[in-house]
Amino acid sequence: MASTATERQHHVEENSFSRRNSLSYESDDSHESSVITLSSVNRFEDEKGHKVVESHNYHHHFSEEEYRQLSRKMVGDAFRKRIESIDLDTCQTGSEDSFFVADLGVIYRQHLRWTKVLPRVEPFYAVKCNNDSRVLGMMAKLGLGFDCASKNELTTILNLGVDPSKVIYANPCKTPSYLRYVAEQTEVKLMTFDNADELYKCKRFFPNAHLLLRIMTDDSTSLCQLSVKFGASMDATKPLLQLAKELELNVVGVAFHVGSGCADPNTFTESVKNARQVFDQAKELGMPDMHVLDVGGGFESETFEASAKVLNQALDDYFPDDNSGLRVIAEPGRYYVATAFSLATNVIGRRWVDQDACRAMVYINDGVYGNLNCIMYDHQLPVPKVLAYNGDDRQFLYGADDMNCQGKYEMSFWGPTCDGLDCITTSCKMPVAVDVGDWIYFDTVGAYTLCAASSFNGFDTHKTDVVYVCSDFRTRDVL
DSSP states (O other), X not given: OOOOHHHHSOOTTOOOTTSXXXXXXXXXXXXXXXXXXXXXXXXXXOTTOOEEEEEOOXXXXXXXXXXXXXXXXXXXXXXXXXXXXXXXXXXXXXXXXXXXXXXXXXXXXXXXXXXXXXXXXXXXXXXXXXXXXXXXXXXXXXXXXXXXXXXXXXXXXXXXXXOGGGEEEOOSSOOHHHHHHHHHHOOOOEEXXXXXXXXXXXXXXXXXOEEEEEBOOOOTTXXXXXXXXXXXXXXXXXXXXXXXXXXXXXXXXXXXXXXXXXXXXTHHHHHHHHHHHHHHHHHHTTOOXXXXXXXXXXXXXXXXXXXXXXXXXXXXXXXXXXXXXXXXXXXXXXXHHGGGEEEEEEEEEEEEEETTTTEEEEEESOOTTTTTTXXXXXXXXXXXXXXXXXXXXXXXXXXXXXXXXXXXXXXXXEOXXXXXXXXXXXXXXXXXXXXXXOEEEESSOOSSSGGGOOOGGXXXXXXXXXXXXXXXGGGGGGO
């Protein structure tokens, strides 16, 4: 189906919610895909039966802005199609439950960006950040490595057919039976430690492990500070290396983590410098040459280039690429998935606090015990925006950023549980008088959200549906 550049970039702020069933699907059972005529995209199922909507191959090199616009268009179409299929008067129980729309094309482009900007560093995706099966499968086919912290995560990744050499058991404090499982039932060898007791544990349960000494970092500017829990101080590194040598354990390198959501890229410089010092200490002790450096996570999409520039320079300064056989890996999480997921929630209640002053409390069917747990656990402040408004002038407002987050209505947003802590935001400006049956959405909720959702109070937010789209035709081979 031919399409011009203008046709590809439908305006994402089109307020035509009243035009019911506006997406026209032409289904043909003799072909793998159906065609969505409005969006010029392909729709198909992958080998596991997941529904995927993919951008059409125009044989055109899109700019980043074109990709962004196409992504917004496809996510908006997916939102619209799902919510327009729900009638609160007749739908089955739970049909209006919250749901995600995930654009796999965003993840693919983040990977291309990584390989371009950090060519020396192998990404080992942090499974804990977002363990969606479709995301993990795509990453495995793209050749990413994986950072796992538990038996379940290890099993999940190995069942995808990932080579054990591309998996790191990156938990400095491992459950003994899990450690024994890794030693006896997998071929994963790479793992971290940061204290003497962990070395004794490894000697007992997995003496052939390939160990990375995790060192402490200054993560005071990071969103989530990890050095309060993990990492050996620089005063402790040489004694730990000496103990590992006496126990005849294989210490093959150094690991560090500057903290999740690192705000100061210069932290990488000091950390790489300290890692160099530990490499030199091992050499002084007569240990075999180390050959792995794990620079951890802390990468964010908004500051990625700045962080990569600092890290690349630090690597060049302290670990020059001189064919020494050094393997540099990292453990990115939110960088890959945060911007790829959006969440739609349904308004289940409203209570006017002061109707004359346009102030109200709004209750939605997801919250801090569900997919918005990032508020409590990840220090995030997700912003509610109107997705669909069912007032006198029915509107579909996805992407209407010039209207959302402003207006005369001041509303607080609350989750569905009976806990007063289930508050999403205490004050937010809304362009319309949001009411029961309307839809609210949240952008950039792919990191530390669905992976930690619970069934607290009987709300099954840990089973939230994900609708997949793909705004990049180049991913077809890996889908």
